[in-house]
Amino acid sequence: DGGITQSPKYLFRKEGQNVTLSCEQNLNHDAMYWYRQDPGQGLRLIYYSQIVNDFQKGDIAEGYSVSREKKESFPLTVTSAQKNPTAFYLCASMAGLAGSEQFFGPGTRLTVL
Amino acid sequence: KQEVTQIPAALSVPEGENLVLNCSFTDSAIYNLQWFRQDPGKGLTSLLLIQSSQREQTSGRLNASLDKSSGRSTLYIAASQPGDSATYLCAATGFQKLVFGTGTRLLVSP
Numbered sequence: 105d106g107g108i109t110q111s112p113k114y115l116f117r118k119e120g121q122n123v124t125l126s127c128e129q130n131l132n133h134d135a136m137y138w139y140r141q142d143p144g145q146g147l148r149l150i151y152y153s154q155i156v157n158d159f160q161k162g163d164i165a166e167g168y169s170v171s172r173e174k175k176e177s178f179p180l181t182v183t184s185a186q187k188n189p190t191a192f193y194l195c196a197s198m199a200g201l202a203g204s205e206q207f208f209g210p211g212t213r214l215t216v217l
Numbered sequence: 218k219q220e221v222t223q224i225p226a227a228l229s230v231p232e233g234e235n236l237v238l239n240c241s242f243t244d245s246a247i248y249n250l251q252w253f254r255q256d257p258g259k260g261l262t263s264l265l266l267i268q269s270s271q272r273e274q275t276s277g278r279l280n281a282s283l284d285k286s287s288g289r290s291t292l293y294i295a296a297s298q299p300g301d302s303a304t305y306l307c308a309a310t311g312f313q314k315l316v317f318g319t320g321t322r323l324l325v326s327p
Contacts, residue, residue, distance in 0.1 A: 110260075135313060146221070146306070146317035147261075154313060162314075194260055202312055203248035203268055208261040 107131065108209035110195050115214045117182070117189065125180045125212045127195035133207075134200030136178035140164060141192040141211075150193075153178055154200060182214065190216045219244045221309050223318035230297055231326050238292040238321045240307035245285045248310045252281050252292050255304045255320070264305075265292070297325045 108129045117123045129136065135154045139147040149162030153172040167186025172178055178197075182189045195209040220243045230236055240250070249268045253261040265274045265281040267290065273282040280293040290307055304322045308315040 108260075137315075144319065146319040147308075147315075149314060152314065192258075196261075198313075200313075203310060205263055205266045206251065206308075206310075206315060207263060208253075210260040211258075213258070 108195060108197055108207060110209040110212050112212060115212055117214060117216050119216065120184045122181055122183050125193055127178045127209060129176055129197045131197055131207065133197035135198040137196040138170065138180045139194045141194060147194065189214055219309055219311060219316040221307060221316050221318040223307060223321050225321060227322045229324045232297060232299060234297050235295050236297055238305050240290040240318055242288045242309040245288055250283050250290045251308045251310060253306045255306060261306065299325050299327050301325050
């Protein structure tokens with residue numbers, strides 16, 4: 105089955121730690137995205153990548169980093185510089201053509217202890 | 218900067234009712250408008266995508282319309298069922314990026 109997987113489903117982080125969230129897709133999509141969702145707010149774009157080895161900052165990139173070494177993988181690292189990282193993180197992908205449909209993974213809930 | 222607003226924020230209806238969810242956007246220069254469903258603690262499921270050149274799309278009991286000139290889209294749900302209970306989000310697509318509304322939380326009571 106084609107789709108997007110995210111792991112882990114739940115993640116707990118201590119203050120000062122970096123953690124990496126995994127996102128993998130087998131849809132052969134060029135573009136991949138990371139969003140953050142907080143209660144009562146819409147999804148906010150963290151980073152996106154339109155092609156391997158290239159990525160751009162979204163609206164709230166501070167305290168986050170990404171890599172895109174393979175077409176199917178787009179991991180997100182939440183660094184200790186992110187002051188309020190507790191949130192629900194969603195990964196998405198799109199074929200890359202303007203106007204294409206965007207598909208989402210099941211999400212990772214990150215909690216800072 | 219694109220801004221997307223969804224009204225109402227929450228809606229509670231009895232089973233069987235037809236209902237309309239509203240989405241408005243400030244910049245009409247969009248590629249498409251996408252509607253999603255989100256269940257608690259889950260990812261987003263794409264429901265309908267309306268290209269900028271289209272006026273509406275239908276899937277089963279769902280019908281979405283798009284009026285770019287007025288910056289509005291509506292999602293019509295016919296004969297609502299308890300299984301329709303979820304949060305519905307709309308997103309306006311610019312070049313490679315989506316801007317989301319905050320969603321409408323729908324509760325359909327048996």
